[in-house]
Amino acid sequence: MNDRNRPQITSEVTEGVCRLLYHHRMACLTELRLGNGRRLDVLALGEKGDLWAVEVKSSVEDFRVDQKWESYLDYCDRFFFAVPMEFPRDLIPVDVGLIVADRFEAAIVRAAPEPDRKLSAARRKKLLISFGRTAAGRMTPEADSEIFVL
Amino acid sequence: MNDRNRPQITSEVTEGVCRLLYHHRMACLTELRLGNGRRLDVLALGEKGDLWAVEVKSSVEDFRVDQKWESYLDYCDRFFFAVPMEFPRDLIPVDVGLIVADRFEAAIVRAAPEPDRKLSAARRKKLLISFGRTAAGRMTPEADSEIFVL
Numbered sequence: 146m147n148d149r150n151r152p153q154i155t156s157e158v159t160e161g162v163c164r165l166l167y168h169h170r171m172a173c174l175t176e177l178r179l180g181n182g183r184r185l186d187v188l189a190l191g192e193k194g195d196l197w198a199v200e201v202k203s204s205v206e207d208f209r210v211d212q213k214w215e216s217y218l219d220y221c222d223r224f225f226f227a228v229p230m231e232f233p234r235d236l237i238p239v240d241v242g243l244i245v246a247d248r249f250e251a252a253i254v255r256a257a258p259e260p261d262r263k264l265s266a267a268r269r270k271k272l273l274i275s276f277g278r279t280a281a282g283r284m285t286p287e288a289d290s291e292i293f294v295l
Numbered sequence: 296m297n298d299r300n301r302p303q304i305t306s307e308v309t310e311g312v313c314r315l316l317y318h319h320r321m322a323c324l325t326e327l328r329l330g331n332g333r334r335l336d337v338l339a340l341g342e343k344g345d346l347w348a349v350e351v352k353s354s355v356e357d358f359r360v361d362q363k364w365e366s367y368l369d370y371c372d373r374f375f376f377a378v379p380m381e382f383p384r385d386l387i388p389v390d391v392g393l394i395v396a397d398r399f400e401a402a403i404v405r406a407a408p409e410p411d412r413k414l415s416a417a418r419r420k421k422l423l424i425s426f427g428r429t430a431a432g433r434m435t436p437e438a439d440s441e442i443f444v445l
Contacts, residue, residue, distance in 0.1 A: 163435065167435060172427065172428040172429075172431035172432045172435070173431060173435065174431050174434075190424065190427050190428055190431065192424070192428070193424070194420060194423075194424045266416075269420075270344060270419075270420065270423070273344075273420070273423035273424060273427055274340065274342070274343070274344045274423060276427040276431070277322065277340050277423055277426040277427035277430055278322040278340055278342070279322075280427055280430030280431040280433075280434065281322035281323060281324050281340065281426070281430040282322050283430075283434060284324075284430065284433060284434065285313065285317060285322070285323065
């Protein structure tokens with residue numbers, strides 16, 4: 146049994162994920178509100194405009210209550226779950242990517258396959274605009290970062 | 296005669312410009328290195344993906360030594376010079392936008408016309424990617440923001 150609480154685990158796994166993706170030359174934004182009303186833990190943007198979405202699951206229960214994670218597939222080129230070391234990995238569907246992480250390190254245990262549907266050019270443009278506006282908005286003290294949704 | 300130095304004036308005008316553009320619902324990034332090797336003072340991104348470039352000129356001399364500002368036109372939909380209150384405005388070419396600003400307020404004295412050439416979809420996509428990666432990279436302590444150039 147782990148005595149750390151859920152927000153703390155989520156935060157630590159997220160930190161490890163961002164460090165990992167940074168070394169993959171992806172720029173990360175965390176806790177993005179999507180057009181479908183859900184909040185995505187990490188969206189990473191690569192040099193060619195490729196978008197990787199990562200949803201952090203702090204525990205088995207956290208994973209089990211999420212019935213709608215498949216809606217994230219509409220917002221990225223690759224989708225990963227990221228879980229702490231002690232998470233039972235065989236619970237994660239085999240057709241999505243898997244990252245195992247703690248605060249200090251992270252590894253891509255299974256690469257995310259290309260999805261069946263490619264992002265349309267229009268959807269990608271919209272995502273790139275939202276990514277840039279959200280990131281820039283967060284650096285502006287007076288800006289409300291929530292006004293820019295994907 | 297003004298006793299403030301050039302970096303201070305540039306910084307104050309930039310601050311006013313970003314506040315103004317924020318109220319125009321543009322998200323601003325400052326001091327971006329462009330693919331042509333130059334550094335642009337402000338690039339602002341609107342909801343529809345429109346890109347406004349603003350070059351700050353702290354003094355008449357600062358304006359006069361810049362022989363290459365027209366190269367910025369290739370990186371935006373609208374181009375503005377931004378100058379402090381005391382700058383003689385009739386020096387600024389009439390076919391670009393003009394913002395007058397200090398640290399606390401700023402006004403668009405002349406709207407920037409649409410340029411003759413529209414940004415291509417490919418160039419805009421590249422700019423959107425760079426904008427997002429640069430902005431997100433600046434929030435990552437370990438990231439070197441200079442690795443992402445437009």
